[in-house]
Amino acid sequence: MAKKRANGEGSIYQRKSDGKWVGSISTDDGKRKVFYGKTKAEVREKLNEAVYAQQRGMLSVGPNVALQEYLENWLENIHKPTIRLSTYLNYRKLLDNYLLPGLGKIKLQKLTPQQVQAFYSQKINEGLSPKTVNNVHGVLHKALDNAVKWNMLPRNICDAVTPPRIPRKELNYLTSDQARILLKEVKEHRLEALLTLAITTGMRRGELLALRWQDINFTDRSLQVRRAVSYLKNYGYVESEPKTARSRRTIMLPEFVISILQQHREHQQEQEALAGKVWVSKGLVFTNAWGDYYSPSTMLKVFKRFLESIDMPHMRFHDLRHSAATILLAMKVHPKIVQEILGHSQITTTMDIYSHAMPSLQDDATEQWEDKFGKKSKKKGKK
Structure with missing residues (x-):
C-alpha cells in the first residue's frame, strides 16, 4: 500500500x-x-x-521547453538559494555570456552531446580560455543533473562530453629563503601582520580580510577561519561561509606570529583612538583607516608597491598561499596536516597542486632507505 x-x-x-x-x-x-x-x-x-x-x-515545465527557459528557472528558483552570492553572480555571467546565446534555443530533450561538444570547440576557437569553458561545462552539468533527477531527461548528456584540457600552469611561489627575506623586510610595514599570516597559514585573501579578533585565541595560539569577504559590484562587501566545509578550520600559530598580531592590535587601538567617532567597530583584524573592511584592490596595490620596494619578483597575492604549502612540505610537515591548514576538501588536491615539492621528499625517503638498508648501514654495522 x-x-x-x-x-x-x-x-x-x-x-x-x-x-x-x-x-x-x-x-x-x-x-x-x-x-x-x-x-x-x-x-x-x-x-x-x-x-x-x-x-x-x-x-x-513541458517536454518541449527550451534549454534557455529551463536554465533560467533552475538557476533563479532552484540553485540560487543554495549557493553564495558570488557563486550565483558567476553562474549568472556564464549563462548570460555563453550558455543562453549559444545553446538556449535548443529544446531541453533535443540537446545532444555532439551539439555541446561542438559548442565548446567553437568557444575555444573564438579564443575563450579552456578554464572558462570548463566552468561553463560545470554549470550545464549541474543543471542537467537536476533534470535527470526530476525525470525530465533519461540521462545527463554532459557525461558524454569532454571539456577542453586545462593547461597546467607552473606555480609561482617563494622559497624558504625568499620568504625569510620578505618577512624581514615587511617589519614595521602596514602589511606586516597580513603578509606574515598569509605566508605562515596559507589563508585566502577573502579569509584574511574577514578575520576578526574574536577568531584569534592568544592563549592557545590558534586561529579560526569562519568566514570570507569579497567586494561585489552593485552589492559592496559581502561576507559568506568559507569556500568549502573543510575551509572552516582551526590553525595553530607560531609564537612569533602571535607576537606580531599582538603588536598589530596595539597599533590598531591607537588608530581607533585617533579616529574617534568615525571609527567603525566591526572587530576586524585588518581594516582601512576607519575600522571598516580593507579594500582588496587597495591592499593589492600596497602589496605590489611593497614587492617593488624590496626588489622582489612580481607575484599574485594568492601565490603566498602556494608559498605556504610549498614551505610546509619542504619542512617535512605531513601532507595531511598541510591539507588541514590550507582547508582543501581532499588531500588529492594538496598532493596534485604541490607535487613540485615532492621530489625533495622522495630524496629524503631514498636517503633513509640507504641509511637503514644500503651500503651506509653496512659500514655502520662494521664499526
Missing part, C-alpha cells in the same frame, strides 16, 4: 513484482511524475526534490 503523504507531497510504495520502490507526484498541469529506486530512502529523496521543484514551478 502506498504511504499517504500530505497533498502535494506525492506517494511512495514498494512493488511486489520486483521489490523496487516507487514514488509519484501530480504536477500542476495534471500529469504525474514517477520516480524509481532500490531503497525507500532513495525514492524519498527524489520525491522531496520534486516537491521542492514543484513549489518553484519546475515540474510543470
